[in-house]
Amino acid sequence: MKQRQQSAILQCEQVTVEFDGFKAVQGMNLHLEQGELRFLIGPNGAGKTTILDVICGKVKPASGKVVFKGEVDITRKKEHQIAELGIGRKFQTPSIFPTMTVFENLEIAMSQNRGVFAALRAKMTQADRERIIAQMVMIGLERKADWRAGLLSHGEKQWLEIGMMLLQEPEILLLDEPVAGMTDKETDKTGELLHEIAKSRSVVVVEHDMEFVRNFASKVTVMHEGKLLKEGSMEEVQGDDRVAEVYLGKRRDADVSRSTA
Numbered sequence: 001m002k003q004r005q006q007s008a009i010l011q012c013e014q015v016t017v018e019f020d021g022f023k024a025v026q027g028m029n030l031h032l033e034q035g036e037l038r039f040l041i042g043p044n045g046a047g048k049t050t051i052l053d054v055i056c057g058k059v060k061p062a063s064g065k066v067v068f069k070g071e072v073d074i075t076r077k078k079e080h081q082i083a084e085l086g087i088g089r090k091f092q093t094p095s096i097f098p099t100m101t102v103f104e105n106l107e108i109a110m111s112q113n114r115g116v117f118a119a120l121r122a123k124m125t126q127a128d129r130e131r132i133i134a135q136m137v138m139i140g141l142e143r144k145a146d147w148r149a150g151l152l153s154h155g156e157k158q159w160l161e162i163g164m165m166l167l168q169e170p171e172i173l174l175l176d177e178p179v180a181g182m183t184d185k186e187t188d189k190t191g192e193l194l195h196e197i198a199k200s201r202s203v204v205v206v207e208h209d210m211e212f213v214r215n216f217a218s219k220v221t222v223m224h225e226g227k228l229l230k231e232g233s234m235e236e237v238q239g240d241d242r243v244a245e246v247y248l249g250k251r252r253d254a255d256v257s258r259s260t261a
């Protein structure tokens with residue numbers, strides 16, 4: 001137990017979130033290991049987004065705590081402090097600069113690490129340029145370095161934003177439905193990218209696309225009505241009756257009614 005806590009990069013302990021008396025999250029525990037890619041699933045309203053909001057400081061829990069690297073209590077810290085500590089959050093809508101090129105977007109993201117004034121004065125070194133190129137290769141946009149970001153496909157915009165976040169060197173990346181609206185090919189490329197990222201960082205992905213989860217998840221956390229319902233491999237999760245009932249079963253029923261309609 002002690003060992004597990006020592007290697008955990010993030011621990012949510014008994015987190016409860018209330019919105020006007022309504023408990024959106026109730027006594028939720030989430031332990032994330034270093035270099036882990038974790039999928040967070042569950043039906044609509046299960047509290048998945050809210051728990052990400054708690055981790056990144058956007059929402060403050062009524063009770064419980066969030067501990068980073070086993071020692072830093074981030075429960076009451078401000079969003080920007082949590083980001084500076086190394087927890088990056090990507091929302092569904094990409095926040096890229098559409099009139100700037102892919103390269104320029106990455107350049108801005110990298111210089112944000114240095115603070116605004118330093119960034120304005122700083123001249124890009126060869127090492128900086130190489131880092132940006134390596135990042136473009138990782139997100140598969142090296143051939144589009146000079147494209148205006150606004151002209152990229154939906155999937156490419158998402159990858160660009162992920163690349164921008166990675167240049168800020170987060171230790172944990174929080175992603176909310178990263179493959180929503182993507183083509184099948186883009187979805188697969190995103191899964192591969194997430195595995196690549198998880199070689200050196202921890203990643204939490206909130207996801208509804210069950211095929212994507214099945215193809216790319218090793219460990220899955222299922223939430224239901226603000227609580228932890230089940231945690232384990234996709235196989236274990238799929239084999240759990242309660243999960244089938246509250247989540248997968250509902251979807252299966254929907255599929256059946258669609259296919260027989």
Ligand SMILES: Nc1ncnc2c1ncn2[C@@H]1O[C@H](COP(=O)(O)OP(=O)(O)OP(=O)(O)O)[C@@H](O)[C@H]1O
Pocket residue numbers: 019024042043044045046047048049050051
């Ligand atoms: N700011 C808010 N004020 C009031 N209620 C909220 C607020 N944010 C979320 N909720 C409620 O809390 C519950 C959990 O919402 P949350 O968005 O975390 O669920 P989710 O699992 O991410 O769902 P989805 O998959 O549909 O995005 C829902 O019932 C939602 O309506």
